[in-house]
Amino acid sequence: MPDGPAVTGVPDGRAAADAPGGPAASAASSRRVGSLASAGRTALAVAAGVLTAVAGLLFLLVAAVAAAGSAPAPPARRRVAALISRYAATLVRLERRRLTWLSGGAGGSPAVRTAGWREIGYLAARALPGVLGAFAFGLLAIGVVLAGILLRAALRGDLTVAALLSQVVIGVVLLLLNAQAVASLGAVDRWLAQRLLDPEPRAALEARVRELATSRAQVIAAVDVERQRIERDLHDGLQQRLVALGMLLGRARRSRQADRTYALIAQAHEDLQRAVEELREVAWRVYPSALDDSDLGEVLGMVAQRSTVPVRIRCDLPLRPDRQIETVLYFVACEALTNAAKHAAATLVTIDIDVREGNVRMRVRDDGTGGADPSGRGLSGLARRVAALDGRLRVESPAGGPTTVLAELPCG
Template sequence: MTHPARVGVGVAAGVLTAAGGLAFLLAAAVAGAASAVVPPARRRIGALIPRYATTLVRLERRRLGELLGASELPPVRTAGWRDVAYLAARLLPGALGALAFGLLGIGAVLAWILVSATVRGDLSLAEILLQVVIGAVLLLLNVQAIASVGALDVRIARRLLDRDARAALEDRVRELASTRAGVIAAVDAERRRIERDLHDGLQQRLVALGMLLGRARRSRDAERTYALVTQAHEDLQRAVEELREVAWRVYPSALEESDLGEVLGMVAQRSTVPVRIRCDLPVRPDRQIETVLYFVACEALTNAAKHAAATLVTIDIGVREGTVRMRVRDDGAGGAAPSGPGLSGLARRVAALDGRLRVESPAGGPTTVLTELPCG
C-alpha cells in the first residue's frame, strides 16, 4: 500500500504534468490546424504529435510507478495516438487535483486566521472548539479527495496505457472463439465418421448376418444349417468387436476404472503393430486430458498401421514443468499430413484444452506426434 504522503506528492506532481499536457494539446491543436492549411506538413506533424505525446507519457509512467504504486504498467514500446488520448483524459484528474490542493490552501489560510484570532483572544473556548472540529472534518475530506484523485489517475492509466494486457485479453477471446468453433467442427466430423463406420461396416455386417440366419432357417440339410449358424456366430463376434471399436471412438469407458497407461495397453494388445508404452504420471491427470491423449494415441497408432507400414510404435507419456507430454513415434514411411481430417480434428481438441499438437513426418519417416497439455 502506497504511503499517503507519497500519494499527495504524486497527485501534486500530476497537477503540474497535467498543465504541461494541456499546453502540449493546445500546441498540437494549433499545429494540426496549421497542417490543414499547409498539406505538405500534414504527414510530418501527424508523426511528431504522437512521438512527443509518448515522451510525456513516459514521464507519467515514472510518476505513477514511483509515487502512486502503479509499477505494473508495461513500458512504452511505440508511439501512438492512444498516448495523445491519455494526455487528454489526464486533464480530469489534473483539474480535480488542482481543485483539491486549492481547497487545502484555503483551509491553511483559514487555520492561520483562526490561530491569530485565538492568540488575540477574539474567540471563546466554545467557538475555538467548534472551529477546530469543522476544520478537522474538512481536512479529512480534503485528504480523502486527494487520495480519490490519485486512484482515478491510476485507473485511467491502467485503462488507456496497459496495451499488452488489453491485447492479450482480446487475443484470448479470439482464441477461445476459434477453439470453440474448432471443437464443434471436430465433434461434427467425428459424428460423420461414426455414422459412416456404422453404415459401411456394422450395418452391412448385420444385414449379412440376417441373411445367413434366414438361409439357415430355410435349409433342410442339417450339416449346411450347422455351417451357416457357425458362420453367423463368427460374423456376430466380429460385429460385436466393431461395435466396441465404434463405442470407444465416442468415449473410452475403460478410463472410468483404469488409468491411461492401462487403457493404452489394452489398445496395444489389439494392434497389428507392436507397441511399446512408457507411462510415467506421478498423479493421474483430469479425465478430459486422459481422453484427449487416448484419442491422439489411437489415431497415431491407426495411421501407423494403415498408412505407414510401421513395424514398431513407441508411446512415451510423462510430466514436465506442469505439462503432460505424450510422444507417439513410429518407424514407418512417414508422409503423414497434419491437415488431414483425423489429426486436424485432434489438434482442435488439444487446442480447446490450451494444449499443442505437433506432427513431424518427413518422407521416409519416422513420424512423431507430440502432444502437450497443461495439467496445473
C-alpha cells in the same frame, strides 16, 4: 495439609514452540533455508542473464549486418527476415525460461510467438541489465581477491586488530550492497519482460476471447467430423455385417439339411462376434469408458494388445491428470497407432508419457515410411481437440520416416 499431586505433563504450546527444536524453530529454519535458496537462484539467474545479454547483442549485430546486406534483393530479404524472426524467438524463449527459474518455477514457460519488433526491442533493452550484472559480478570478484589479500596480511601479522575489524565491516557492507544490486537486477529483468513481452491486459483479454471463440468453432467442427466418421463406420461396417448376418440366419431357417443349417449358424455366430468387436471399436472411438476404472497407461496397454503393430509404452505420471486430458491423449495415441498400421507400414510404435514444465507430454513415434499430413481430417481434428484444452499438437513426418506426434497439455 499435604501438597497436591505434582503435574508432570507436556509443556504448554508456547513453551513447546519456544523450546529448541520445536515447531517455531523448525519453521524459522525452513524459512532461512528458503531465503538462501532464493538468493542463490537469483544470483545464478542474473549471472546467466549476463551471458544471454551478450548472446543477444551479438545476434542483433549479425542480424543488422545480414538485413543491410540483403536489402537490395527482396527474396533474400524475406529469407533473412524469417531467419531473424526464428532465432530471435529462440533467444526470447530462453530468456523466458531463465526468468521462470528466477521466479521459482511458477507459471511454467510461456510459448513464444514469431518474433516481431517487440521481441527485437526486448533483446536490445537487455543490454543494460547485462552490463550492470557484469559490473556487479566484477566488483564481487574484486572483493573476493581483496578479501584474500586481507586474510593473508592478517595471518602474517601485518594488520592490527582494529584495522582488521574496520576492513571486515567495510567488506560486509560492500557485500550487502552488491547482493542488493544483484536482487535489484533480477527485479529489472522481470520488469523488462513484463513491459516489453507481455501484452497489455485489455489486449491479452481480447486475444483470449478470440482464441476461445476460435477453439469453440474448431471443437464443433471436430465433433461434426467425428460424428460423420462414426456414421460412416456404422453404415459401411456394422450395418453391412448385420444385413449379411440376417441373410445367413434366413438361409439357415429355410434350409432342410441339418449339416447345412449347422454350417450357416456357425458362420452366423462368427459374423456376430466380429460385429460385436466392431461395435466395441466404434464405442471406444466415441468415449473410452475404460478410463473410468483404469489410468491412461493401462488403457493404452489394452489398445496395444489389439494393435497389429508392436507397441512399447512408457507412462511416467506422478499424478493422474484430469479426465479430459486423459481422453484427448487417448484419442491422439489411437489415431497415431491407426495411421502407423494402415499407412506407414511401421514395425514398432513407442509411446512416452511424462510431465515437463507443467505440461503433460505424450510423444508417439513410429519407424514407418512417414509422409503423414498434419492437415488431414484425423490429425487436424485432433489438433483442434488439443487446442480446446490450451494444448498444442505437433506432427513431424518427413518422407521416409520416422513419424513423431507430440501432444502437450496443461496439467490442470
